[in-house]
Amino acid sequence: IYDDAFYGSNNIEEVFIGKNLESVGGLYLFGNLKSIAVDTENVKLTSENDVLFNSDQTILYKYPSKNERSDYAVPDSVARIENNAFNKAVNLETITLSDSLEVIGEYAFLGCTSLKSISIPKGVIELYYGAFANCKSLESVALTYNIRTINEEVFAGCENIKDVYYNEGENFWNRIAILPGNESLKEATIHYNTAGPDAVVDSGKCGDSDSDIKWELYGNGKLVISGSGKIKDGAHWSKYSQPHYNNAVKNDK
Numbered sequence: 200i201y202d203d204a205f206y207g208s209n210n211i212e213e214v215f216i217g218k219n220l221e222s223v224g225g226l227y228l229f230g231n232l233k234s235i236a237v238d239t240e241n242v243k244l245t246s247e248n249d250v251l252f253n254s255d256q257t258i259l260y261k262y263p264s265k266n267e268r269s270d271y272a273v274p275d276s277v278a279r280i281e282n283n284a285f286n287k288a289v290n291l292e293t294i295t296l297s298d299s300l301e302v303i304g305e306y307a308f309l310g311c312t313s314l315k316s317i318s319i320p321k322g323v324i325e326l327y328y329g330a331f332a333n334c335k336s337l338e339s340v341a342l343t344y345n346i347r348t349i350n351e352e353v354f355a356g357c358e359n360i361k362d363v364y365y366n367e368g369e370n371f372w373n374r375i376a377i378l379p380g381n382e383s384l385k386e387a388t389i390h391y392n393t394a395g396p397d398a399v400v401d402s403g404k405c406g407d408s409d410s411d412i413k414w415e416l417y418g419n420g421k422l423v424i425s426g427s428g429k430i431k432d433g434a435h436w437s438k439y440s441q442p443h444y445n446n447a448v449k450n451d452k
Contacts, residue, residue: 296320328352
């Protein structure tokens with residue numbers, strides 16, 4: 200199905216994709232879309248929590264723009280967020296991007312008007328045209344030293360950006376190619392050698408061998424533990440932790 204097939208389909212709220220469809224374009228044109236479901240026999244596409252992916256969830260195709268969630272965590276398996284994937288997801292205030300992410304497509308988060316902060320993972324080396332344009336509530340951006348290019352108008356219309364957190368020094372920052380249309384980023388306060396309050400500064404696994412428990416330590420000191428199973432005795436939360444902290448951690452469900 201081609202990109203312009205659904206032009207003008209503003210009233211559609213739910214989409215069901217049959218077992219024989221291999222690709223669906225133009226879903227960003229559904230201005231009131233709340234959920235996406237895929238036939239379980241479809242071998243090319245799948246959906247989880249109303250979001251459309253390829254079959255192995257390495258590509259996120261579409262997040263429904265009028266879904267009521269205020270926060271969403273991109274699955275760890277996702278390496279690519281397609282063009283327009285979160286286009287006008289107006290209810291999202293918080294988006295957690297996966298550490299395995301490598302590509303954020305053009306207009307990927309265009310018009311996410313409630314989004315307040317974003318932390319770009321270290322695997323992303325280039326931000327494409329208009330990726331976060333018109334995110335009018337965006338106040339802080341965290342970038343890593345791996346960023347090489349910020350293309351035209353990535354942050355166009357983001358007049359409220361106040362703080363940029365960059366985990367390297369000023370010399371490295373000056374090497375980034377920041378193309379026109381990103382004036383709000385240039386005019387913000389740059390915090391060098393700082394990961395940012397919403398950035399993951401360390402992560403790892405802390406479960407028994409038969410569990411999938413992992414931990415993430417954020418720049419604001421928050422420790423997030425997720426998964427199922429049991430935590431190991433003396434689980435090592437961070438390379439910065441002290442041994443007496445680790446010894447205080449005991450098995451739990």
